[in-house]
Amino acid sequence: MLAEIITIGDEILIGQTIDTNSAFISIQLNQIGISVVQITSVPDNISHITEAFTNAENRASVIIITGGLGPTKDDITKQALCSFFNTKTVFSSEVMKQVEFLFTSRGLKMPETNKEQAMIPENCVPLKNSYGTAPGMWFEKNGKVFVSLPGVPYEMKNLMEEEIVPRLKAKFKTPYILHETVLTQGIGESFLMEIISEWEESLIKENIKLAYLPEFGKVKLRLSQTGENFSELKEKAERKINELIKLISEYYYGRNEEKLEEVIGKLLKDKKMTLATAESCTGGYIAHLITSVAGSSEYYLGSVVAYSNMIKEEQLNVSKSLLDSEGAVSKPIVEQMAIGVQKKFNSDFAIATSGIAGPAGGTEEKPVGTVWIAIAYRDGVFSQKHLFGKNREKNIKQSSVTALNMLRKILLDY
């Protein structure tokens, strides 16, 4: 069973709005065994919209349309729907009641312009929008379903969950689509491919599709399957994922939507241990990742962002003579930083980073992208040198996730 998503609105095509609706809709459809075959974004233009409807009808059985349902003049999706279905709008007292209720329940008088929202194409079933004035609209044509939804994300989401998904499930019997994702850090896509090539080969006869999704120092591996029996799909995925994890245990840190900072938080909480950080090149980004997790105050004490050498000396007790002889981006300095903040905050663990994020500051010996990372624990300190790329943002983010993963590995064995 195939679907197409059509998002309507000039704001998408001029880059003002990033289309986040399509990803939400895709996930919802996937969960009931409907695959999205194309996502098409078109401007507020009637002939272009109807052309998109016609093309979608040739590719898919379910067409989900969002946007262009506001009461203002630039919103013309309803006109396009009437033109496509060769019909006209009629007044719906059911919709009118709901729109009036939205205003009266907030003690407001309904502006006249909103009467227009109760005019809907004659051939549609209106679907209740609990949060806004534009109803959802359900059309059927030659066994195919067209659904028109408002573009406002929380209105659209509510309609998808409350109305569209249940109706699609009732109408179509579809196979299951199962996606399972394995998360890795510390290895590039092509190196990973070399390690798992034989395993990847074995997926073919199991009818599992594999995708590599790289992202700032991480690579996600996604296994996708379609079938009639959910528990069979699930069992097969788990079996293959267990084989995979054995091959890449060094880099594997989690599954699906799990975040590295959450994995670490869980480990620290379980062990009732605390963490502090001393950041130079990452400039607070590690602290930000850790504190973006709700409840992190249970195990995270804080950070010294030591951007200047003077602060490294004064606050982290880093030796001035070593700073002079070795430079701030060096093994002894990053280790002293980690130990310094660990002592200062009396934490069980400490992460320290020192590197050249760029674009300036590189030398032949220490080019931009050179980053030292240290992890201090109660009975020692471990450090590693990394060489990332030339891009400042990437260096900051890749250093941060690399540091988190170094800590994770130490925590696992602790």
Place this chain on the structure above:
Amino acid sequence: MLAEIITIGDEILIGQTIDTNSAFISIQLNQIGISVVQITSVPDNISHITEAFTNAENRASVIIITGGLGPTKDDITKQALCSFFNTKTVFSSEVMKQVEFLFTSRGLKMPETNKEQAMIPENCVPLKNSYGTAPGMWFEKNGKVFVSLPGVPYEMKNLMEEEIVPRLKAKFKTPYILHETVLTQGIGESFLMEIISEWEESLIKENIKLAYLPEFGKVKLRLSQTGENFSELKEKAERKINELIKLISEYYYGRNEEKLEEVIGKLLKDKKMTLATAESCTGGYIAHLITSVAGSSEYYLGSVVAYSNMIKEEQLNVSKSLLDSEGAVSKPIVEQMAIGVQKKFNSDFAIATSGIAGPAGGTEEKPVGTVWIAIAYRDGVFSQKHLFGKNREKNIKQSSVTALNMLRKILLDY
């Protein structure tokens, strides 16, 4: 001049990846007078990809394609391009050199699979990708341009800016599309609308379109115009923007792509003054924003991320009795934090934050979203209480930009 964007990859169609590339590309094309007529997302499927190329060719003169260029088996855009242009791949020693350099410059041995990256369609001009192994590829056919770019955002962005935009500008003469954006902080969209409604009305007869773009504590106001004479458009925009800034001077902080952290960096550099930060609820995010600016080490000394009360006492010299009586989220504590880090780091200015980011930790008196922010300067300290929302990420980010803007206002008068 019309363009179509085609994004390729199953990860988009199953909702795992939100397509942010298209918005970036649209903005870049708009700036050189090219309008995007459609955005099409298709799966990793050769016949579907080539069908999308054919349809795009009928609508647009410039076709920008992203994704599906990795060295792994699921990436098939190059095959689709060969099929569409009826050609084959050939070895490019120019691309090979660049790919090898990416690995050797990081001290890594290139995996064999990457040789595949140097095989490119015979009819294309390869474009240098400074950050990844997949080159950009430029094709021309019957006066139309096809460009294939990697899907990794920072690789794609660099190629757009360094290669594609200059080449498109050289090839096509197009009318100007001028977007000028005015940046505000500290006022909501609807309140802003009330203040500038009369001014907004006056844009109609000037043929200027206005868009409101809200984002975590900031609202961007974009003025858009199209025309043949660039200096006329520019003059008109500047005149209207000067009128606008007078109305909202309290909230206005910059223009176009300027970032608040850059504005502050410039002010500090000009005054040869230094900054330190003490962060509780923002957890390092302010430090991250400041250090994301290249060259920030000239004025930024560092931060104490004081996530626990113990660290606030020990590291920032905050009074234990005041912590007990007033709580960490209070005027005296946030002021002591600012003064504490200013003294500790001997900086000219200091920012401190203390608040309840949520979701837990709120009380009736201090609900989630309550945030105290202080700015210390050489002869005093200034603090303000804010009440943001219930969302943790939003509270962290909105507190951070609010703090930066408080510092900016003080710097302006200093």
